[in-house]
Amino acid sequence: MKIVTILKQVPDAEARVRTKDGVLDLAGTTFVIDGMDEYGVEHALRLREAGAEAEIVAVAYGPPASEQVLRSALALGADRAVLLEAEAQLDPLALAGALAALIREQGADLVLTGGMQADWDSAALGPAVAEALGWPHVDWATAFRLDGERFEAVHDVDDGSETLRGSLPVVITTQQGLNEPRYPTLPNIMKAKRKPLEVRPADVETVQTEARSFEVLARERRRTVLEGDPGSATAELVRLLRDEAKVL
């Protein structure tokens, strides 16, 4: 089988995000592999280690610097990598078309990607890629097992969780709880430099949604620290919640 894991490079969660005149300023920001996508790479490796004969293709989309996240995936154990180069933040629906074409061309039967992007705060990519491929998808998976062509997955729904069964092909969106991602070893980081990495332009047809402006959300909080022993501090807290904030 062939597994495609879709990756994205995003600003480090600790990085400070700035905007100026409605435009994002990411100068000097450290970029990392999206944490949600790491669970997908890890799961592809585990499926192979559990006996599935699989080639693992890491696919990233984004600016040229995104090559970094592909090198990380190769160091973890992916066999080869493809970068779909795109400068701007792309509408997940438009991007899904380009990714689906690549996935079809690769002949993949399992696609893994993060449940939510840490830059666009979007959960749409996995479902949109599945729709573009005409495949089913399981989002927010916390367990995924393969038995030949059949799979069983557990995923979060609004009021609990669900266990689903089906047959490949399928798109799975990954999250915390699915596994504990490993770290690459130094020899594997060296080896990854010799693994094949192909770069091609993202072939995006029509963009249906565009961002017009950005503004950092600054919300002023009272930041009142209540002094005293637990008894008096909590009594004062309850009074403030009732009389000042009026939420009790």
Next chain:
Amino acid sequence: MILIVVEHAHGAPRKSAFELVGVGRALAAASGRPLAALVLGRDGDAVANELTGFVADVHVVRDARLDPPRVETVTRAVAHAASALGASVVLVPASRAGLSYGPRVALRSGGALLEDVTSVAFEGDTVVATRLTYLSRVNATVVASATPVVVSVKLGAAAVAPLADTRGSVHELAVPFEADDERLEVVERQRLVKGRVALEEADVVVCGGRGFGSSAAFEQHVVALADALAAGVGATRAVVDAGWRPYGEQIGQTGKTVAPKLYLALAVSGAVQHLSGMNRAGVIVAVNKDADAPIFKVSDYGIVGDVLEVVPALQRALAGPD
């Protein structure tokens, strides 16, 4: 037309349905378009009847294939209804389910997706919305340039709408399902503890961190306080990783996003990944023994102290002098 997709549970609309009614009415009034609602499910009649108090035309798809709802059957039904009824805007809740079928409906309909928006309006014939990006730290204005526009609206972002003056009517809608819509089989469903308010719908959320020391102490302090306040129970990533609480209670980037009127962060340090899940709360209270914890910077009220002492004191203070 503006079409609202109504999600429901236990024979009643979810709170999100009444929030979408408010959003839908504003879009309908601004554009002169009619407003309609879509209810899916074999037992959708009671839900549809309740909606007639709010919306003039309620379309119901009574089909056993929608029970339990699966993303592909729901996608088929919503895309079919949007096309058959001529919807230019389809409003869905940004629930786990809505975030899952929303993109599929948009792509299948050849339309656009505005995801997890906090506000939405017409500018002429164009639909413009605001949504949070970069771990809920940056507000983005986004514009859709195709029709229909599927808009998923952040839970709790809009006020619950009041009843309409006149009663609406219910219409039955048939959907041509295909065999592929049922290719995933639901073998088991596990519900969160019954009786406790759903995290995303709660007016008050009590969230605890690892500082409670054990699962038993978490239960004794966090869960008890939540029950006393009729609040939802939340947990940090460290707590769910330790196995004290289920993943469904995790708040933050890799968990749920909540915006209650009151959020109590108990032994929560306030990592940016956690803040992205709760920074839209109305009033934030923090209790932490570390006076330098970042949570105090985003809190309205803070108490520096050990949660194992402060939380019992808070319980007594809430109970009153008697």
